[in-house]
Structures are given as C-alpha cells and as structure tokens.
Amino acid sequence: MSSVDLSVDLGRGLLLPNPVMTASGTFGYGEEASQYFDISKLGAVVVKGISESPRQGNPPPRVVETPSGMLNSIGLQNVGVEAFIAEKMPFLRDAGARVIVNVLGSTVEEYARVCKRLDAVEGISALEINISCPNVKEGGVQFGMKKALAAGLVKVLRELTGRHLMVKLSPNCGDIAGMALAVQDEGADSVSLINTITGMEIDVATRRPVLGGMMGGLSGPAIRPVALRMVHEVYNAVRIPVVGIGGIMEGRHALQFLIAGAQAVQVGTATFTDPLAPLRILETLEDYLREERIALPDLVGSLNTGSL
Ligand SMILES: Cc1cc2nc3c(=O)[nH]c(=O)nc-3n(C[C@H](O)[C@H](O)[C@H](O)COP(=O)(O)O)c2cc1C
Structure with missing residues (x-):
C-alpha cells in the first residue's frame, strides 16, 4: 500500500508529522496516555494550560455529563511553569513527542514571564496562548472577549519570543473572525479554535448549580457544528493556518474540519471515552486520502459550495 504524506507545516518552525494533536x-502532560500508545505518533501533544505559579482550580464537582457533551469547571488547575519544566518536560522529550505548551495568565505580565521562561526550554515546538483567562487588571474580563486586549497581549508576546505563537480563540467572543484578524495582525503564527462554550447545569431538587464553579465550559459533540462554522469563518478571514477543535470524536469529524479550512485538528473530550481516539482518527484520515487520491493540502478548505 502506498504511503500517504500526512505532514503539515504550520509555519515558524512548527512542522508536524501529521495533523492530529x-x-x-484533556491529555494532562502525556504520561497517562503513554500507557496506551506511543505518544510520538501524534502530530503534537498540547499540554494542560501552564501559569506562573501552581493553581488549585475550582471546588468540586468539576465535570458533569450533558446531552452529547460535558461541562467542566476545572478552573485552570496546573503544576506551574517551574514544576512543568522540571517534572513534566523530561518525560515528553524522552517520549519523542512534539510539545505545544498551552499558556495562561491573569495579566499580560504573567503571560510574558511564562513565555519568556519557556523560551529557554529545549523540546518545545510551539506556545498555544489560551486567551480565555480573566484579566485581573481589567476587572476580570477575559482577554479573549475583547479584540484590543487580545491584540495587546499578542503584541507583547511576539516581541519576546521567536517561538511559534498559536492563539487559542474563545467561541464566547461574538466576532471570532474579527478576533482572529486582530491577533494575526499582531504577529500570531496560527489560531486554534474553539475553546469551550460557557454553560451551566442546575439540580432542580436542590436548586443549586451542579458545578462547584457554577459556570463551566461545554465540550464534545454538542459543540461540533458551532466549531465547524467558526473554523470556516476564520479560514475565510485570515491568511495564517487554522487549527480546528471541538467535538471531534472520529475520523469523519476531523475530515469535516479540514474541508472547512483547518490545516490540523485537536482532539479533546473524545479521549475521555477512548484514549486511542486520536490514533483511530489519524488512521481514518490516512485511508480517506489514499482512497480519494487527494493530497492533504488539497483537502484543506475544499468545501464545495456550488449549487446541488
Ligand atoms: C477537562 C477540560 C480541561 C480543559 N483545559 C483547557 C486548558 O487548560 N487550556 C485550554 O486552552 N483549553 C482547555 N480545554 C478546552 C479543550 O482544549 C478544547 O478546546 C475543548 O474541550 C473543545 O474540544 P473537544 O470538544 O474535542 O473537547 C479543556 C477542556 C476540558 C474538557
């Protein structure tokens, strides 16, 4: 059987052997999943968001199942940048995985300090900037909700790192294509979307919110049509690569995102029910390209909008 070229070049040194991350x-720091498969087979591992200091996260319950998805209010729990570098990076490096570090912060200065610290660390392929974080100096409004805040953040980070900057967009911002353009104009190398959609669940017996953090982020199949629409809108608006995320459970869904314009995809909630989901998705993608005799770059954005 002929082999299919699955490699993708997302620019500024981010060259991946395949488009499935x-x-x-949803994948911690890669250690648990490596019991099930060789994580170097993934396009990349995007790790849990890292802040300057360790964070405890929100009170439990932190996750609840919802129709065709789940709500989580983990609350940005993580080990902090120093422990990540000392305790998590060696494993990921030894495993031969491409590592994308998801970065979060409460101020522009915190993001900057974390990115600067990571800049000196070997084995990191890119930084994914999670702008769905409350900005303490702006009264808690998320960076990802206002174009000026997001653009200002990317401008600062662009000046301090030569690393590939992937900016992860929030679906809660209203004008996601405008947001993508704003971060592109300040030097983002790619955009990934979507992060979770804000939601809540209520227990009628107690009339209390089900989640300890009250509100949570909706993920899984329920958000896929919204994510697909946003990926397509952003693809039509920007010239930088788009990474599609949201409810990808099987290969067919990844294909939908590529056809909508994504150059690569990320798989999240699916790994909770099947840790091998990313590899299954990759196999389906490879079979499709072989059977349809189409090269990966030609599939990207190949949505047929002609009349039926
Ligand atoms: C439990 C959980 C924790 C998450 N933590 C982060 C995070 O730290 N940083 C981030 O940018 N996105 C985070 N996300 C969002 C996912 O990366 C992804 O954007 C979202 O879940 C949609 O994809 P999916 O439907 O395939 O899960 C988290 C999602 C879940 C379910």
Whole structure:
C-alpha cells in the first residue's frame, strides 16, 4: 500500500508529522496516555494550560455529563511553569513527542514571564496562548472577549519570543473572525479554535448549580457544528493556518474540519471515552486520502459550495 504524506507545516518552525494533536486539558502532560500508545505518533501533544505559579482550580464537582457533551469547571488547575519544566518536560522529550505548551495568565505580565521562561526550554515546538483567562487588571474580563486586549497581549508576546505563537480563540467572543484578524495582525503564527462554550447545569431538587464553579465550559459533540462554522469563518478571514477543535470524536469529524479550512485538528473530550481516539482518527484520515487520491493540502478548505 502506498504511503500517504500526512505532514503539515504550520509555519515558524512548527512542522508536524501529521495533523492530529490532543487538546489542552484533556491529555494532562502525556504520561497517562503513554500507557496506551506511543505518544510520538501524534502530530503534537498540547499540554494542560501552564501559569506562573501552581493553581488549585475550582471546588468540586468539576465535570458533569450533558446531552452529547460535558461541562467542566476545572478552573485552570496546573503544576506551574517551574514544576512543568522540571517534572513534566523530561518525560515528553524522552517520549519523542512534539510539545505545544498551552499558556495562561491573569495579566499580560504573567503571560510574558511564562513565555519568556519557556523560551529557554529545549523540546518545545510551539506556545498555544489560551486567551480565555480573566484579566485581573481589567476587572476580570477575559482577554479573549475583547479584540484590543487580545491584540495587546499578542503584541507583547511576539516581541519576546521567536517561538511559534498559536492563539487559542474563545467561541464566547461574538466576532471570532474579527478576533482572529486582530491577533494575526499582531504577529500570531496560527489560531486554534474553539475553546469551550460557557454553560451551566442546575439540580432542580436542590436548586443549586451542579458545578462547584457554577459556570463551566461545554465540550464534545454538542459543540461540533458551532466549531465547524467558526473554523470556516476564520479560514475565510485570515491568511495564517487554522487549527480546528471541538467535538471531534472520529475520523469523519476531523475530515469535516479540514474541508472547512483547518490545516490540523485537536482532539479533546473524545479521549475521555477512548484514549486511542486520536490514533483511530489519524488512521481514518490516512485511508480517506489514499482512497480519494487527494493530497492533504488539497483537502484543506475544499468545501464545495456550488449549487446541488
Ligand atoms: C477537562 C477540560 C480541561 C480543559 N483545559 C483547557 C486548558 O487548560 N487550556 C485550554 O486552552 N483549553 C482547555 N480545554 C478546552 C479543550 O482544549 C478544547 O478546546 C475543548 O474541550 C473543545 O474540544 P473537544 O470538544 O474535542 O473537547 C479543556 C477542556 C476540558 C474538557
């Protein structure tokens, strides 16, 4: 059987052997999953969001199943940048995985300090900037909700790192194509979307919110049509690569995102029900390209909008 070229070049040194990554927060730091498969087979591992200091996260319950998806309010729990570098990076490096570090912060200065610290660390392929974080100096409004805040953040980070900057967009911002353009104009190398959609669940017996953090982020199949629409809108608006995320459970879904314009995809919630989902998805993708005799770059954005 002829082999298919699955490699993707997302620019500024981010060259991946294939377009299937794991999504931040759903794959930890890669250690648990490596019991099930060789994580170097993934396009890349996107690790749990890293802040300057360790964070405890929100009170439990932190996850609840919802129709065709789940709500989580983990609350940005993580080990902090120093422990990540000392305790998590050696494993990922030894495993031969491409590592994308998801970065979060409460101020522009915190993001900058974390990125600067990571800049000196070997074995990191890119930084994914999670702008769905409350900005303490702006009264808690998320960076990802206002174009000026997001653009200002990317401008600062662009000046301090030569690393590939992937900016992860929030679906809660209203104008996601405008947001993508704003971060592109300040030097983002790619955009990934979507992060979770804000939601809540209520227990009628107690009339209390089900999640300890009250509100949570909706992920899984329920958000896929929204994510697909946003990926397509952003693809039509920007010239930088787009990475598609949201409810990808099987290969067919990844194909939908590529056809909508994504050059690569991330798989999140699916790994909770099947840790091998990213590899299954990769296999389907490879079979499709072989059977359809189409090269990966030709599939990207190949949505047929002609009349039926
Ligand atoms: C439990 C959980 C934790 C997450 N943590 C992060 C995070 O730390 N940083 C981030 O940018 N996205 C985080 N996300 C969002 C996912 O990376 C992804 O964007 C979202 O879940 C949609 O993809 P999916 O439907 O395939 O899960 C988290 C999602 C879940 C379910």
